[in-house]
Amino acid sequence: MVAAAKEANAEILKVAFHRFQPQGVSGVVVIAESHLSIHTWPETGYAAVDFYTCGDHTDPWRACEYAAAELGAHTMLTTEVRRGIASTNGQYTHVVHEHAGSALAKRSA
């Protein structure tokens, strides 16, 4: 995930990972632009990964593609959430973008 953060052009601030027994990992990379997180369940072949970045200089999709490749993901299902959008009433909101067909990318093993 540190490498994924670098791939997104993010500035790494803190790294906190925990390895579960007998398997699985949970971890977060706090970046100057927010955070990246991962939780894996090797026993079922599932991982839940967040790429949360701010600013125009970072590209969370590059981190996402990098992580998917490193994990050897066959299928990746993504949802984009645009956060901290200023409303006209001075409050902030977020907008969820479900990607068409849900399955963004499929790879052969």
Add this chain to the structure above:
Amino acid sequence: MVAAAKEANAEILKVAFHRFQPQGVSGVVVIAESHLSIHTWPETGYAAVDFYTCGDHTDPWRACEYAAAELGAHTMLTTEVRRGIASTNGQYTHVVHEHAGSALAKRSA
């Protein structure tokens, strides 16, 4: 956020926080049940907070309500994402629940 994690009945594994100058904080609490994260922008009165838990013994909404109260939030806009849902084809998906009206709770100052 550590207190919020305890409020959710989560087991705390790692804590990683960074304080920005002149203001704002980014931080994550890795829990046995996934993670809690926060990013604050005091200059605009906005905070983006995630409560990601697994299992029936935790209640992310308790952590959410606790954090909102501690932050003195006037308005809280929440979206629930149910993750790692097994599909009939053996793949995993997630489901986004937009809460009715978007504004879940409003408090006077």
